[in-house]
Amino acid sequence: MTTSAPSSAAPAAPPLAFITGGSRGLGRASALHLARTGWDIILTYRSREDLARETVAEIQALGRAAHALPLDTARTAAFPALAAALPALLRDTFGRDRLDALVNNAGTGLDAAFMETTEAQFDQMMNVHLKGVFFLTQALAPLLADDARILNVSSGLTRFSLPGKAAYAMMKGGIEVLTRYLAKELGPRGIRVNVLAPGAIATDFGGGVVRDDPQVHAAIAGSTALGRVGEADDIGGAVAALLAPGSAWINGQRIEASGGMLL
Numbered sequence: 001m002t003t004s005a006p007s008s009a010a011p012a013a014p015p016l017a018f019i020t021g022g023s024r025g026l027g028r029a030s031a032l033h034l035a036r037t038g039w040d041i042i043l044t045y046r047s048r049e050d051l052a053r054e055t056v057a058e059i060q061a062l063g064r065a066a067h068a069l070p071l072d073t074a075r076t077a078a079f080p081a082l083a084a085a086l087p088a089l090l091r092d093t094f095g096r097d098r099l100d101a102l103v104n105n106a107g108t109g110l111d112a113a114f115m116e117t118t119e120a121q122f123d124q125m126m127n128v129h130l131k132g133v134f135f136l137t138q139a140l141a142p143l144l145a146d147d148a149r150i151l152n153v154s155s156g157l158t159r160f161s162l163p164g165k166a167a168y169a170m171m172k173g174g175i176e177v178l179t180r181y182l183a184k185e186l187g188p189r190g191i192r193v194n195v196l197a198p199g200a201i202a203t204d205f206g207g208g209v210v211r212d213d214p215q216v217h218a219a220i221a222g223s224t225a226l227g228r229v230g231e232a233d234d235i236g237g238a239v240a241a242l243l244a245p246g247s248a249w250i251n252g253q254r255i256e257a258s259g260g261m262l263l
Helices: 025-036 049-061 076-094 119-143 166-189 205-212 214-222 232-243
Strands: 016-019 040-045 066-070 099-104 144-153 192-198 254-257
Touching: 016 025, 025 040, 025 049, 025 099, 025 232, 040 049, 049 066, 066 076, 076 119, 099 119, 099 232, 119 144, 119 166, 144 166, 144 232, 166 192, 192 232, 205 214, 232 254
Parallel strands: 016 040, 016 099, 040 066, 099 144, 144 192, 192 254
Antiparallel strands: none
């Protein structure tokens, strides 16, 4: 009887995701859900380095590698330097040369009526939610593996309309269009691109109004088919599901995770 020789091939490296705004809220929940399913994580933060360090420590406690980088996604001038520095980080910290996923999550809210929205507020929404996503993805695309995934985060506000959200929702609508174009243009590399649209979620986003205002909380729960307000973990689970191997044939799609809000 013959026996085969032991394989000398090195084990495959765990998948690696780059998540913007990964220190808190939806980004943090996404990072932790992915880590629990075997992903290593690079996350960015804008100002709360303390929260970023805590999130990195939680990921590492799950047995996964993690690293946090400061990044203001509204400052596109910083993207070339980021892209130039990443190969060394990938090699030295994660032992690889490519990213397996990019999650464009970072963002801020705005509650301003159309007639009261200033040009400065409009520009801030555009720079963070539209221009920043466009050019960060462009800068990082060469570092994505040829079978990688891009997941852009939009909003349920592109389907239903609430007063005071025009500028924010307009930019998210642009991201949904961009997602389809990215899926088309990056498809030859095997890169899948989708957009996740959360409903109202109880986090500190927008000043924490959904989480902290009892009237707003009750109104949202009453307009949602599942009878409650969404939590960050609901979105983290959706992100992990859309980046899982079993979702590889989903491409160029808008997936709403709102519990059935305003159906």
